[in-house]
Amino acid sequence: MAAHNKIDLVADTDGKTTDSFAIQAQTFASTVSFKKYCVFTMQTGEVIVLPKPSQVSNSKILQMGGVTNYPPAVDGDTLILGSEAGRLVKFDETGTIIWDKTMPGPITAGCTVMGEVVLVPVGSLDNQDTSGVYVIKAATGEIIKSIPLDAKYVFQPIVAWNRLFVEYGDNIDFKKRTLSCYGRPPDPxxxxxxxxxxxxxxxxxxxxxxxxxxxxxxxxxxxxxxxxxxxxxxxxxxxxxxxxxxxxxxxxxxxxxxxxxxxxxxxxxxxxxxxxxxxxxxxxxxxxxxxxxKEKPPEPQLCLDNNYFNVELPYGGTVYESVSLYNCGQTQLDLHFSSDPYLSPNVSRISLRPGQHYDLNVLVNAGSQNPGKYHGLLNVINNDSNYGEKQLGLISADITIRQQDVPPYPPYNTQATWASDHVRISWSAPQRSSTEIVGYIIYRYVNTLTDSGSPTGPQVTRYSYDDYSIQHGMTYAYYVVAVGRNGKYSDPSNVATVTIPVDLPPVRNLTARVMGFGNAQVVLSWEYDQPAMFRIELNGMVIGTTMDNSFTDHNPGPTKLRYTVYPTQSGTTGPGSSVEVDLTPAPVELGPINNLTARVMGLGSASVVLTWQYSSRDNSRVGFRIELNGMMIGTTYDNSFTDHNPPRERNVYTVYAFKDSRTGPPSDVVVDLSGGGGEPPPGGEFPSSHRPAYPYWI
Known part of the structure; x- marks a missing residue:
């Protein structure tokens, strides 16, 4: 977009400006998308490419030298653009010119690439006879032929259906334009x-x-x-x-x-x-x-009599009821019925002329439904050529089915599930019954069905029961019996069994004692109220099992120890109890350096040799850090160190003993190489002190 004499290239994802270019004017021709670039042709003849190609230093890649009011044409990896000055140029995105031609007249619109040729619209100035569509070779710019046109302005040519279409005439008044088609006309x-x-x-x-x-x-x-x-x-x-x-x-x-x-x-x-x-x-x-x-025909009408009734039936019984149907409309009726489990007609279809009636026998059937109250429906539907299928009436009945003096059917789908602290027994009601059910009794066997089963509690009316009177480690079997209103019991349901998992609480009063010196041992002890196997872990790793209430670790490491004891039984593991023991030895302090001396060796570029004595308090290996004038110059595990390039000045050497993150006290020795007084003999030793030591040369 261009605003305030600048072109901004914005991202289509977030609208942020990715590149921009300052321009001479605010107006420009259409933009063409070329490869990954946007090519802008300014009315002043400038050609601008954004984003700026990496091969050029300026986004303005070309100056046409004349007015350009249209975008360039794309020919493969190149662009072709003309100006009103008659210049026609083929170039790439860096502004490199492939060829540069001058046409007979002004180029008044955009060019059209058609395969290996380019169609160039050329107008005329000062009544010169130059107007037409020029066909040139795209590769070289050579003019192959031209189609003359009598016009001052020629618009961009279009190729379709193997024919050339071009509009030419006045640039402003479209009524003064002509559209011509060139090509072979169709055979009549x-x-x-x-x-x-x-x-x-x-x-x-x-x-x-x-x-x-x-x-x-x-x-x-x-x-x-x-x-x-x-x-x-x-x-x-x-x-x-x-x-x-x-x-x-x-x-x-x-x-x-x-x-x-x-x-x-x-x-x-x-x-x-x-x-x-x-x-x-x-x-x-x-x-x-x-x-x-045509006009809407009369709607069908049906009148019914005795279409609602009450019926009482024995279990599994049937009875017929008569319903009168009367065609009280002006059109023929073609009736059929939608049945339900309780009501069904004696015929499937009936045709009634206007004024005709029919006595329909409706079968009321108790079927295998449980005793109780039900409602039956029978829809009367007409099929008409004008109105399609339409419900004209409804037959309904309230049905009471009496129960028989027989036991109810047994429940089914009995299930028993352990639920943390109780057993949940659930079941489904019988799918059919000849006797109304008023409740259920749940029976339980312990360990085996050969035991004498007993009810778990009083009669219940819901479809589940929770049994809390259980013991861990036991297996229970349950079945359910339905109780009819007539006092009769059903057969037992299917049997459901459940095993109560073992309940293992954590050990109590877990303690740890360290026994002996040197190679110490750790003795664990605890309390537990029931027989169990105990698994002992050290820092997350199993180190042993025991049936006793104690355990001895004969090889504890010299570090922080976390012992965890888990009760186990029959593949079940209870929660763990933990105790910590810290056998990490106390750190040994590092002592000072003893007998630190310095010797100056050689002539000219002399060296300083430091030697000392040290005795570790725990017989462990100790390192030494050497500093020169407060700056570390090296470390060693020996009792000597050589500085091969000592500076010619007063030098203070400091030696520390170190181990891990601990450091001992410093020891110093001074070596003065600045050329002061004193001439110790070659190889002379300077004792550890803050007094200066002098070189043996002047």
Missing amino acids: VDVPQIRMENNNFTAEVPYKSSIYKLVNIYNTGKTDLMMTFSSDPFLSTTINQVSLRPGERFTLTILVSAGNNKPGNYTGQIIITNTDSKLGSQQLGIVTANIII
Whole structure:
């Protein structure tokens, strides 16, 4: 986008500016997308590329030297652009010119690339005879031919259907323009032609109904036809497409539909279109219909008598009830019925003329339903050509089914599940029963079904029961019995078993004692109220098991120890209890350096040799850090150190003993190499002190 004499290139993801360029004017021609760039052509003749290619130093890659009001044409990896000064240039995104030509007149619009050639619109100035479309080679810019046009302004040429289309004339008043087409005209004998019979008709259609009409189509031309048909809300075809050879006839079946429209007059159309490889899509004809939707017919009506009744039946019993049906409307009725488990008619369909009646026998069937109260429904439905299927009446009945003096059916799907502190027993009610059920009794066996089963509690009316009187490690079996209102018990349900997991609490009063010196031992002890195997872990690793309430670790490490004791039984592990013991030895302090001395060795570039004595308090290996004038110059594990490049000045050497992160006290020795007084003999030793030591040279 351009604003305030600047072009901004923004990202399509977040709208942030990714590149920009300052311009001379605010107006510019259309932008073209080329590779990964946007190419801007300014009216002042500048060509700008954003983002700036890495091969150039400036986004302005070209100056056309004349007005350009249109974007460049893309030819593969290059661009072609002309100006009103008649300059035509082929270049790439870096501004490198492939060829540069001067056309006979001003280039008045954008060029069109067509394969290996470029179509260039050229106008005229001062009545010069230069106007036309020039065909040039895209590779070299050589003019192959031109199509002369009598106009001052020529617009961009377009190529379609193997023909050239170009508009030319006045640049402002479009009414003073001419559109010309160049190419081979179609052969008159090849123009598709049809003749139709009955393609303009009147149709009377019943309300919300439809009818069919036939239209004959003849191919009277010389070419094959591939016809398609477009429908509207009133007219539609049974097929979407048909092919027709010259001289052939096709009978088109058309559905004329009233839909949901009100009675009245309407017009429908079907457009017949042919698709030709040379001429494209072309309309060949129209089928037109004057549609008269007739008045709405009378609605069907049905009157019923005794269509609601109360019935009492024994279990599994049946009875017939009579319902009177009467056609109280003006149209024929074609009735059928939708049944349910309780009500069904003695016939499936009935036809009634206006004024006719029929006594329908309805079977009321208790079937295998449980004793109780039920409601039956029977829908009376009419099928009409105008109104379709429609419910005209309803037969309903309140049905009471009496119970029999027999035991209820047993429950099923009994399940027993352990739920943390109780057993949940659940079951499903019988799917059918001849006796009303008033409750359920749950029976329990301990360990085996050969034990004498006993009820777990009082009779319940829900479909689940929670048993809390259980012991861990035991297996229980349950079944359920239904109790009828008549006091009779059902057979037992299926048996459900459950095993209560072992309950292992953590050990109590876990203690740890360290026994002995040197190679010490750790003795663990604890309390537990039931027999169990105990697993002992040290820092997360198993080190042993025991059936006793104590355990001895004979090889504890010299570090922090965490012992955890877990009770186990029959594959079950209880929660762990932990105790910590710290056997980490106390750190030994490091002593000072003893007998630190310094010797100056050699002439000229002398060396300083430091020696000392040290005795470790715990007989462990100790390192030494050497500092010169407060700066560390080395470390060693020996009792000596040589400084090969001592500075010629007063030097203070400091030696520390160190181990891990601990450091002992410092020891110092002074060596003065600045050339002061004193001439110790070569190889002379300087004792550890803060007094200066002098070199043996002057």
